[in-house]
Amino acid sequence: MPSAYFTPDHETFRASVRRFLEREVAPHAERWESERRIPREIFRRMGELGLLGILFPPEVGGAGGDLFHAVAFLEELPRSRMGGFCAAISVQQFMATRHVWNHGSAEQKRRWVVPSIEGRAVGALAVTEPDAGSDVAALRTRAERRDGGWVVHGAKTFITNGADGTFFTLAARTAPDRGARGISLFVVPADAPGVRVARRLEKLGWHCGDTAELSFEDVRLPADALIGEENAGFGYLMEAFQLERLCSAAIAVGSAIVCLEETTAYARDRQAFGRPIAEFQTIRHRLADLATAVEAARQLTLHAAWLLQHGHPAVRECSMAKLFATETAKRVADECLQCYGGYGLMEEYPAARFFRDARPNTIVAGTSEIMREIIARRMLE
Template identity: 50%
Template sequence: MGHWLFGKEHEMFRQSVRKFVEKEVTPHIEEWERAGEVPRSLFRRAGELGYLGLKFPEEYGGGNDLLADAIFVEEMSRCGSGGTAAALTAHSGIAVTPIWRFGDEEQKQRYLIPALRGEMIAALGITEPDSGSDVASIRTTARRVGDSYILNGSKTFITNGVNADIVCVAAKTEPEAGHRGISLFVVETKTPGFSVGKNLRKLGWRASDTAELAFEDVRVPAGNRIGQENQGFYYIMQNFQWERILMALSSVASAEKALEQAMRYSRERIQFGVPIQQFQVLQHKMVDMAVDIEKARNLTYWALYQYQQGKDAVTEATMAKAYAGETVSRVSDAALQIHGGAGYMMEYPVQRYWRDARIMSIGGGTTQIMNEILVKQLGINKEEETAWQSGNRINSR
């Protein structure tokens, strides 16, 4: 059933993406989960079909259609592998966005266009071993030397970090200035001094390569700085609304997939001579799961609508991210419970849905950070803002 937010053309597009996922993605996810990464060919194929540029302007090879991009995120999240979906959406939805929004024309021609074609893989390098939600506390530095910057430091938990061709890196250009001293740079991963650690082993999202990155006197041309010096924190904050909407969209679609799997299993599993779907306690459990998903979906679609209309969607996006991220964990846990002992076995996909769901209330800002933002947005606490709260308010206008 369609939704008022999407027109007939969008629903036709959804069916097209769903067929792509069913034919070219889902059959390979077990292989990619074991490999710990998706192949470059998937990026190229998605680029060929125009899926990586849906929200971007047409002059860069995009489709200029934010709602189509949201549909792509949903349908990729239904493939049954959160890591596979994350690899593509982190590339196009998060990593190259600063280049589009704040980069110069040369950077867009050199990096954005090839990335949207799937010819380059991109990553966003912000998180560090001692800096997660507190972006202002990053320690990676970028020192200006002539017409270059010298980067030193490290990043961790970087999605696409193993195979990335470019990384948009946050670094301190004025280390003593806190969040006011951060700049963004496009770093080509073949640059001397740049190195990638091992592909990190994770509970979930196993098809998404995740790495530690190191910068040892990495010389980056001044022309690779994105936007103005010392404005990086604000650039990062400006994409948080969309990143959180992406996470919420993915959470809702993944929860829906888990419910579908639970309903299918409950029809097939026979106990006491009947399918377990006939037991009222499980019927009610699945009803609760469906209601929870619809709550999350409507919160998310309202945030998406507000954002698509160019309105301040900080409150709506934050609520959607927080609620949907918790919902997918609850629903996936209930789906595994309905499977009983079988759900604990690796051959049943529900165990992967359960593992993949856990990151959704952590990545893109934890539920606790979302609640802290909402405390401020709702006027519950009038105390002085912290740096990250200030950034969210300033850049929501």
């Protein structure tokens, strides 16, 4: 299908990503899901194939791609058949490493970004706390200057790659009374003394993905663990939110496409009352409505990506894309499951996993309610 956004080069890249996922990742989905783990070797393999540094320049081992290479990659990730895998990989290359790349020193990039691109390091972005989720500015983890370095105390929760990651891009309070203007970002090795995985969290969906609660007690960091400028962390987080939301939207679109493909094949095959269920108008029209919604979500996401690529802030469009694509993917997963009848609830069919894996997307990277607030603010204030 011709596209205003993707060139033949993007499509060749997309095809290679799809081949890799279908051959080397999807066949392991059941095992990784039941073991609740993504093996470290797959990060290394993806590093070898150049799939973990799409937006980074070749000088540091990246692929030097543009945002549409990233979007093609993100749309394909759900071919892994694991929402947890999509989350782990996108956090690694588009979130945790992004802040180090955007604002870190040459030494921080050498130490953390280069091995992440190679798949030897796995990064996590540690912002959310038990009492500070949507309200990022309320975070309480403290980083205090001491003996020429920093000492960190606090707790983080719901952190993707938190238990098995090798480093955290950590948001901590460096000025107690300055709200959003008192937050800084740090890079923290996961094996630093005082860092503890308090709990691996069991959750609805994303089963192979590692989501952890972390504790930081008297964690001593050198002065150069600070990323960029002191107290500028909230701004860095805000600036990166558009890419985060775009990642969520593109993954949601990709997962809805795969879910619809599977369901269409099932509807052609499954017989009831002596004919394929695809011949019942209620099923056909449902599939047509869902395909239309997915196409709309996709075009909105691509438009937001285009704006971002061309230097527009695209806050409104990235928020709309995140809201609409993740809500659409949730609806697609729900209505597709209905098309499977009782088999939709059985683990040996794909619908059950699509259903539970679609659920976190309207909560992570900013809830749907927060997306609506951002959009409404731009209309009303």
